[in-house]
Amino acid sequence: xxxxxxxxxxxxxxxxxxxxxxxxxxxxxxxxxxxxxxxxxxxxxxxxxxxxxxxxxxxxxxxxxxxxxxxxxxxxxxxxxxxxxxxxxxxxxxxxxxxxxxxxxxxxxxxxxxxxxxxxxxxxxxxxxxxxxxxxxxxxxxxxxxxxxxxxxxxxxxxxxxxxxxxxxxxxxxxxxxxxxxxxxxxxxxxxxxxxxxxxxxxxxxxxxxxxxxxxxxxxxxxxxxxxxxxxxxxxxxxxxxxxxxxxxxxxxxxxxxxxxxxxxxxxxxxxxxxxxxxxxxxxxxx
Numbered sequence: 485x486x487x488x489x490x491x492x493x494x495x496x497x498x499x500x501x502x503x504x505x506x507x508x509x510x511x512x513x514x515x516x517x518x519x520x521x522x523x524x525x526x527x528x529x530x531x532x533x534x535x536x537x538x539x540x541x542x543x544x545x546x547x548x549x550x551x552x553x554x555x556x557x558x559x560x561x562x563x564x565x566x567x568x569x570x571x572x573x574x575x576x577x578x579x580x581x582x583x584x585x586x587x588x589x590x591x592x593x594x595x596x597x598x599x600x601x602x603x604x605x606x607x608x609x610x611x612x613x614x615x616x617x618x619x620x621x622x623x624x625x626x627x628x629x630x631x632x633x634x635x636x637x638x639x640x641x642x643x644x645x646x647x648x649x650x651x652x653x654x655x656x657x658x659x660x661x662x663x664x665x666x667x668x669x670x671x672x673x674x675x676x677x678x679x680x681x682x683x684x685x686x687x688x689x690x691x692x693x694x695x696x697x698x699x700x701x702x703x704x705x706x707x708x709x710x711x712x713x714x715x716x717x718x719x720x721x722x723x724x725x726x727x728x729x730x731x732x733x734x735x736x737x738x739x740x741x742x743x744x745x746x747x748x749x750x751x752x753x754x755x756x757x758x759x760x761x762x763x764x765x766x767x768x769x770x771x
Contacts, residue, residue: 489535508630508634516625519541569616572737615742620747630750640743645720646696659679660672670713680705687699711740722740723739
């Protein structure tokens with residue numbers, strides 16, 4: 485439930501217009517709410533007046549997925565968000581090939597334990613099965629839409645890549661696409677179907693004796709396999725990434741970790757930062 489006191493400049497706005505343009509609600513979420521203006525239930529076409537008290541109640545979004553108890557590593561939680569440090573070797577959400585046990589099932593169980601309700605998890609981001617780190621789950625449609633359309637969100641990763649990167653910083657701006665049903669993405673001109681993709685790379689530390697570099701990566705776009713494809717295009721594939729590099733006995737998976745998130749808190753509009761450590765398998769590779 486969200487409560488708003490209408491600011492004078494939005495007098496005469498329709499409720500739907502106010503929620504969409506000012507508060508960041510999506511068109512889909514507006515179809516699943518009840519609105520109360522000064523205690524009286526009204527339609528979203530109702531016009532607002534300054535200092536009106538608007539209460540917005542969301543209808544619960546259920547799911548047929550069964551809750552499964554899992555040991556979730558929750559690194560941040562408030563009234564609107566859950567941030568989880570995802571382990572490797574687990575899929576975020578059911579796919580055609582994997583439907584029995586995913587991170588989504590564990591989140592459903594966690595929410596059920598706290599609220600008694602079976603609710604569909606609202607993921608803001610996804611990570612590949614073998615990538616670790618921060619997964620963002622919105623507790624309501626408002627927060628999900630706010631993060632997507634209104635908030636300033638910055639996502640940072642750390643990766644161990646092959647070779648010694650000579651430059652301290654690199655901005656990669658190469659469109660990515662795929663051919664047919666291939667899983668692998670590659671650099672592809674926009675006129676041939678590629679999508680704009682932008683990644684900033686900063687070298688944290690070089691390991692000449694191991695012929696490896698530890699890098700920080702900031703995503704400015706969110707293309708599938710963006711970091712993996714961009715690093716391969718530089719000649720420095722992520723260690724352990726068999727799809728974009730080659731098998732390496734030093735790593736059982738791609739050494740890629742979503743380690744930091746900066747975001748606007750939807751309640752107070754303050755910028756928040758959540759940062760987590762490298763997982764143990766990446767620390768072991770670096771020594």
